[in-house]
Amino acid sequence: MRNSQPESPVSSISTRLPGAHAPAQLTQLFESLRPDLVRFAHWLARDRAIAEDIVQESLLRAWRSRDALKEAGAARAWLLTIVRREHARLYERKRLELVPLEDVVETQASPRLTEPDGDLFTLRHAIMRLPIEYREPLVLQILGGFSTEEIARELTLSPTAVLTRLFRARNKLRVICGMAAAPDVDGEGAA
């Protein structure tokens, strides 16, 4: 698990948070992580404006709960968790009625103009089209650096269910990228 105990990558930055006596340093830490948080929220929400709203709300929650953060090295995972929950909370609150993504993609200008690599373009769209139950654990694992066990705790699933979802997510992407699908595995087990 890469980020279970993430460390500040630069030793000259103190890893001990100063508490209420030096809010500027905590603010700087939060701001330095903001691009990561927005990117993470963006892959969950698939919309930049919503992602920024989610991150803004998450940072407010984090600021109010800053006493819970003892080490700067744990800030990234802590904030990503808050962002994920805020995303889930937002969508629960709005009781969304989604329309099929295909209906919209086909009516929008193609973003291929901004993506020079055709294979990555295909993969990017494939990831965006993944259902949230597959996209979320994949993003948590790859962008968030969370272990299977941590994802399971966060999503209130069994580790087996998380493994199955991660496998299915990549298997779907394999097919879209032109590779043969691996035989599917049994169900997700107990959640």
Next chain:
Amino acid sequence: MRCEDARLQIGAEPGSATPTLEEHLQSCAACRQFREEMHTLDVNIRRVLERPPESAAAGAAEAVRVRRLAQPPAWRQWALAASVTLATFAVLALWLLRPSETLARDVVAHVRDEPESWLAAQHVDATSIAAALRGAGVELNVTSDKITYAHSCWFRGHYVPHLVVQTTQGPVTVLILRHEAVSRRHEFHEAGMTGVIVPDGTGSLALLARGAGNLDDIAGQMQHDVHWLPQGS
């Protein structure tokens, strides 16, 4: 271990390597190939995820729906007020913290997110190197037989060349950062790695090696070998 179990493990965690899995892979060429394909796929997934999705094409449906259904969010006013406060603190923080430390932090985090870059053993062909340099506005004098990894990576809002150069000190990561100007040399040590960021051209070069060591000679060599092209060329 059955092939089905091996593929579940590989598909869920392509970087995992348990003794049971390794034992199975020694005797199963199909699963070995599956893992190689998954490694390649995972590198590409990571590259894609490191760049945010295109909002216009992807999330528009949900965005429209969210905005249509959402009540005027009262918390936004609080968010705005807090943003002003945070921004004030951020400005103060900028006086206290050197930007190069933040850059160093991002360099280390980026390299840690691509651990496979250290492991590459085969020389990268000239076409791949050219692809990595494409759009970065630089030319490179380094011969391709010294480069074992060359990718164009999304870093701090830009695609930048990410190279691994084989040296007498072992593999050294080089990030060519056209958009990251630094005023002076900055050395850092973290997570068992040694790094240095040096000003060059209109931007900077970041070098990172595993273990301790002096990267100044290599940095000097790279400063000599990297040629910055005029903006827009």
